[in-house]
Amino acid sequence: MALPGHTDSNFAIRKASAKGNLCLYPYLQPGYQICSPHYTAIVENQLPEPTSAPAQAFIPTTLPVKPSIGDQIKQMTSVLYTKRHDNVILDPNEFDKMLKETDPNLTNFFADMCAILIPRDRSPYNKKEDRKKIVAILYLMAGIRNQHVNNFKLELALYLAGSGVTCDAINALSSAGVSVTHQTVYNYQKKIADEHPIRVKKYFDENKNNLCIYNLDDYHNIHENRRPDCTSLSSAVHLATCVAKSVEKSDPVPIMFNNKSVHNPNNIDASIVCEKLINQYQYCFDLSYSRRMAQWNSSFSNFDRIEQLSIHFYDNAIEERKEERKMKGAMLVGVKEQQLHSMQDYLNALNIVFDYNKEIGHLDGNVAPIVADWPGQRYIRQALTHFHKKNENSIPKEIVSVVPLLGPLHVALNTKEQVMKIYYPFFEKLFHFVFGERKILAKKPRPWRTNLLLELAFTAWIEIKEHIVKKFIFLQKNIEYQVIMELLDNIVPASLDIYALLFRSGSFDNYVETIFRIWTFALRWHRKNYNKAPLAFLSDLFYWEKIEHPMREAIKKNLVQFNDYWVENMHSRIRATTSPKDAADNIQKQAYLLDFHKYSAFREMFSTTKRYPYSPRDLKFLTTKTCIFLISQFQEIYRKNEETNLGIWKNVNAFLNGLNSEKNFDKDLDDDAQEDTEEDNNNSEETEIDQLNRQESLELDLLNRISEINSW
Incomplete structure (x- = not known):
C-alpha cells in the first residue's frame, strides 16, 4: 500500500527512459515509493522552447553592500579628524547633519547607533x-582610533580645569581615554593667551570704520585667601578688565564737529542742567513716575516678566538669559593685574586700548565712549581736566578720545540697593508676610531678590491702586499715606524700569527723563556719588544737543549698545570658571579662553540648566499675597487716622466737660487707661479673625478685602 504523499516509481522509470535521462535518477528502483515532488519533476511534460527569439543569458544584479559598523566608525573617525580644528559639535542633530553632509556613507550611521544603544521603551525625554x-x-x-581627534576630550578637560578639578584627576581621566592631560590644557590656554593680541588687532582693524563702545571695570577674586602669612594679610586678586563692543552700521563719532569739541570746556555745566530742569523737566516731576509713564506715547518692547526679573541673574546656566550671555560682537581687549583706585590706575588700564591705537590708529580723531561706574567716570574726567589744563605731562594724548558715560546697569543696581536700604522695615514686613515669618531678609539682599521684592510690591500696587486712591481721596495729606504712595507709585517703578524696560527698549527721551528723576532720589537720600554721576551724564547730553554734536544722536540711535553689561557678564563667567586658588596669571588665561570660545560647548550641552526660582503661577500667588499685605498696611494707616480724629474730639469734649463739672481728673486718667486696655483686647480679637481668614483661599480673601475697603 502506498504511503500518503508518495507515488509508485514504475511509471516514473518509464517516463525517464522515454526522455532518455534515466541516468539522472539513480535512486529510482522498480516497486519503490518516491515522494510526490520528485515524481512530479520526473513525469511532468517540459514546456516547448520558444522559437520567436533566442533566449537571453541571465545576468545577476549586484545589490549595494551596506558598510559594516566597523567601517562606518573608521569613516566617522576620518571625518572628525578633518574637522579637528573646528569647534566641537555636541548637539545630536547638528552632529548627524555634519556626518551626512561630509560622507554619504554615514547617512544613517547616527540613527543606527541610537537604535542599537537606546532601548525602545525609554521615555522621550530620556531618549x-x-x-x-x-x-x-x-x-x-x-x-x-586616532589620538589626534581630541577636540571633545580637550573641551571636557577645559571644563574640568575651570571647575577646580585637580591636575591628578585630569591626568587620571586622560589615562582612561576620556580627557587630555593637564599639560595639554595648560599649553592650549597659553597658546590662546599668546595669540590674543593678534585677535584684538584683527578685531579693531575690521571695525575701525564702526563705532566701538568700551567697558572698563575692576575684577576682584571673591574667593580670596584671608589667612595671613609673614608678608601679607590677603591674597585677593585685583584685575582691570576692558571689553569692546562694535556697533554695526554706525560710523565712528568725530571728536571735533563744526569746530566744537565733544568735551565741554566747562566740564560739568550746572547752568545748562538747571536751564533744562526749569524749562523742560520740572513739570514732569510734579507727577509720579506711574502717572508720567501713562502719558508717554512710546511703545515699549514686550519683555517677558520672568526675563525681566532675571536681569540681575549672572549665572551662565540660567535659561532665560542664555542667548544674551554669548557676548556676540564683544571682544575682551585685555585683563591687567592692577587696582582701579586712582586716576593713574585708570590711565594705566586705558593703555590697554591706547597701545593698540599706536599700531592701528582706530582712535585717531574719533570718540571712544567708555561706559563705566562712578569711579571710572570721576577719574577719567579728572584726567581729561588735567590734560586740557596741561597740569600733567604724563597723561597720554589719546585720552582726548575718551568720553566717560553713565552705566545704566550700575544706576539700576545702586538705586534698587538704596531703596531696599532706606525702606528696609517696609520690605522686611512684606518679605515675612509673603514668604513666612521664619525667613530672614538680609540687610543687603542679593540683586535678584531685591528685584523680586520691588516687582511684587509694584505689581500688587497696580492691582489695588484704584480702590486705595478712591478711599484716601480726602486723606491725601496724611504723611504715612504720602510716604507709601511715593514709594509704590514713583520710586519703585522708576528703579525697576530704568534699565529693564526704558534702556533695553531704546526709549531715549524717556530714559533721559527717568535718569533725571532718579537723580532727584539720590539728592533726597544724600547719596555721596550718585547725586553727581547722573548730573555729569545729563550735562554732556545737553551740551551735545546745544552744539548739535553727533555724539548725542549716536547714543539716541544705539542706546541699547551703550551698556555696561558686557564687562559684568565677563566677570561672572570668569568667576564661574575659576577655582578659589587661581593666581592672576591663571585667571587671565581663563579670561582669554572664554573670550576665544565665547561659551563652552560642553557646559551648554551637559551642565544642568537653571531656571528662575519662581514660575509665572508662583509669581501670581506671591502677587496676591502682596496685595493682601498692602491692603492691610493701608487699612492700618486709615485706622490710625480715624483714631487720631476720634481721640482729638474725645479729649476736647472731656476737657470741656471737666471745666463745667467737679470730676476727679485722676479718675479720668484711670478710665482712659481702662478704655485703652479694652481697645487692645479688641485689636487682639481682630488679629485672631485675620488669622482665620488667611486659612481660606487667597483669591477669595483678596476679593473680600477689596470689597471691604469702602467700609473701613
Missing part, C-alpha cells in the same frame, strides 16, 4: 538625553 551621550561616546571612539 533625547541619551542622544547627547551617544555623541560624546562617538567622539571618544574616534579618539581611540
Whole structure:
C-alpha cells in the first residue's frame, strides 16, 4: 500500500527512459515509493522552447553592500579628524547633519547607533538625553582610533580645569581615554593667551570704520585667601578688565564737529542742567513716575516678566538669559593685574586700548565712549581736566578720545540697593508676610531678590491702586499715606524700569527723563556719588544737543549698545570658571579662553540648566499675597487716622466737660487707661479673625478685602 504523499516509481522509470535521462535518477528502483515532488519533476511534460527569439543569458544584479559598523566608525573617525580644528559639535542633530553632509556613507550611521544603544521603551525625554551621550561616546571612539581627534576630550578637560578639578584627576581621566592631560590644557590656554593680541588687532582693524563702545571695570577674586602669612594679610586678586563692543552700521563719532569739541570746556555745566530742569523737566516731576509713564506715547518692547526679573541673574546656566550671555560682537581687549583706585590706575588700564591705537590708529580723531561706574567716570574726567589744563605731562594724548558715560546697569543696581536700604522695615514686613515669618531678609539682599521684592510690591500696587486712591481721596495729606504712595507709585517703578524696560527698549527721551528723576532720589537720600554721576551724564547730553554734536544722536540711535553689561557678564563667567586658588596669571588665561570660545560647548550641552526660582503661577500667588499685605498696611494707616480724629474730639469734649463739672481728673486718667486696655483686647480679637481668614483661599480673601475697603 502506498504511503500518503508518495507515488509508485514504475511509471516514473518509464517516463525517464522515454526522455532518455534515466541516468539522472539513480535512486529510482522498480516497486519503490518516491515522494510526490520528485515524481512530479520526473513525469511532468517540459514546456516547448520558444522559437520567436533566442533566449537571453541571465545576468545577476549586484545589490549595494551596506558598510559594516566597523567601517562606518573608521569613516566617522576620518571625518572628525578633518574637522579637528573646528569647534566641537555636541548637539545630536547638528552632529548627524555634519556626518551626512561630509560622507554619504554615514547617512544613517547616527540613527543606527541610537537604535542599537537606546532601548525602545525609554521615555522621550530620556531618549533625547541619551542622544547627547551617544555623541560624546562617538567622539571618544574616534579618539581611540586616532589620538589626534581630541577636540571633545580637550573641551571636557577645559571644563574640568575651570571647575577646580585637580591636575591628578585630569591626568587620571586622560589615562582612561576620556580627557587630555593637564599639560595639554595648560599649553592650549597659553597658546590662546599668546595669540590674543593678534585677535584684538584683527578685531579693531575690521571695525575701525564702526563705532566701538568700551567697558572698563575692576575684577576682584571673591574667593580670596584671608589667612595671613609673614608678608601679607590677603591674597585677593585685583584685575582691570576692558571689553569692546562694535556697533554695526554706525560710523565712528568725530571728536571735533563744526569746530566744537565733544568735551565741554566747562566740564560739568550746572547752568545748562538747571536751564533744562526749569524749562523742560520740572513739570514732569510734579507727577509720579506711574502717572508720567501713562502719558508717554512710546511703545515699549514686550519683555517677558520672568526675563525681566532675571536681569540681575549672572549665572551662565540660567535659561532665560542664555542667548544674551554669548557676548556676540564683544571682544575682551585685555585683563591687567592692577587696582582701579586712582586716576593713574585708570590711565594705566586705558593703555590697554591706547597701545593698540599706536599700531592701528582706530582712535585717531574719533570718540571712544567708555561706559563705566562712578569711579571710572570721576577719574577719567579728572584726567581729561588735567590734560586740557596741561597740569600733567604724563597723561597720554589719546585720552582726548575718551568720553566717560553713565552705566545704566550700575544706576539700576545702586538705586534698587538704596531703596531696599532706606525702606528696609517696609520690605522686611512684606518679605515675612509673603514668604513666612521664619525667613530672614538680609540687610543687603542679593540683586535678584531685591528685584523680586520691588516687582511684587509694584505689581500688587497696580492691582489695588484704584480702590486705595478712591478711599484716601480726602486723606491725601496724611504723611504715612504720602510716604507709601511715593514709594509704590514713583520710586519703585522708576528703579525697576530704568534699565529693564526704558534702556533695553531704546526709549531715549524717556530714559533721559527717568535718569533725571532718579537723580532727584539720590539728592533726597544724600547719596555721596550718585547725586553727581547722573548730573555729569545729563550735562554732556545737553551740551551735545546745544552744539548739535553727533555724539548725542549716536547714543539716541544705539542706546541699547551703550551698556555696561558686557564687562559684568565677563566677570561672572570668569568667576564661574575659576577655582578659589587661581593666581592672576591663571585667571587671565581663563579670561582669554572664554573670550576665544565665547561659551563652552560642553557646559551648554551637559551642565544642568537653571531656571528662575519662581514660575509665572508662583509669581501670581506671591502677587496676591502682596496685595493682601498692602491692603492691610493701608487699612492700618486709615485706622490710625480715624483714631487720631476720634481721640482729638474725645479729649476736647472731656476737657470741656471737666471745666463745667467737679470730676476727679485722676479718675479720668484711670478710665482712659481702662478704655485703652479694652481697645487692645479688641485689636487682639481682630488679629485672631485675620488669622482665620488667611486659612481660606487667597483669591477669595483678596476679593473680600477689596470689597471691604469702602467700609473701613
